[in-house]
Every structure is written in structure tokens, then in C-alpha cells.
Amino acid sequence: MSLPLILAALWAVVANVLAMAPSKDNHWRSAYALIAVGIPIVGYVTWLHGPWVGILVMAAGVSMLRWPVIYLGRWIKSRTLHR
Template sequence: MSAAQALPLMAGCLWLIAANLAAMLPSRDNHRSCATALVVIGVPLLGWATYALGPIAGVGLMAAGASVLRWPLKAAMERLWRLTQ
């Protein structure tokens, strides 16, 4: 594995650690600000990792991110469902 491939993988692992740490912190706004920041950082990171490592690794990282951000993802899907009805 070259450095060009290891760097996005390490950044993705750091993102997952930061997401888990943010989930452990007490929050008055139900972690919405943390989830927003994680999504804003995570989407370009996911694109970078997919470009550098390939689509299989990108899908794996997306699944890992979705498992960490399952409640914001669920809320977004419910909003989308209400808009389409």
C-alpha cells in the first residue's frame, strides 16, 4: 500500500474515532451540531477514500460512517419520506 492510499484510510479511521468521541460527549442539541460537522467533513473524505482506494473500500467506509451516524441518517430519510408523500 502506497502513502497515497494509506493517507485517506488513516483519515477515515481518525474520522471514525472522532465520531465515536463526539457521541460520548454530553450535548444539549442532541448532537446535531456534531453530526453536521461530521457529515461536512465525512462526505469529501469519503470521496477521497473512494478515489484513492476504489469503490469497494468506499462502500465499506460509507457503511462504517452510516453505522456511526445512524440517527441523523434515519431522521433525514424520514424527512425525505414525508416530502415525497
């Protein structure tokens, strides 16, 4: 297994451990940190393994961080449709 895939798997383990830990802010700080670390990892995976593996890793990350993605979609929708 290559280094980028190991980093992606480690990211997924950390995301699951953080999700199990109690949080006063509904895990938003953890989500921001995971996004900041995850974007370069997805880029690294895509660079070494191609776009299809990068898309799979990105889909796995989006499935774990679905609420930030849902809120981003809602925000984009409200900014584009109400003008």
C-alpha cells in the same frame, strides 16, 4: 495504510469521542460537522481505493451517524409520498 484510510479511521475515533461527550443539543451540531468532514473523506477513499472500499467506509459512517440518516429518510419519504 494510506492517507485516506488513516483520515477515515481518525474520523471514526473523533466521532466516538464526540458521542461520549455531553451535549445539550443531542449531538446534532457534532453530527453536522462530522457529515461535512466525512463526505470529502469518503470521496477521497473512493477515489484512491475504488468503489467497494468507499462503500465500506460510507457504511461505517452511516452506522455511526444513523439518526441523521433516519431523519433524512423520513423527510424524503414525507416529501415524496404526500404529494
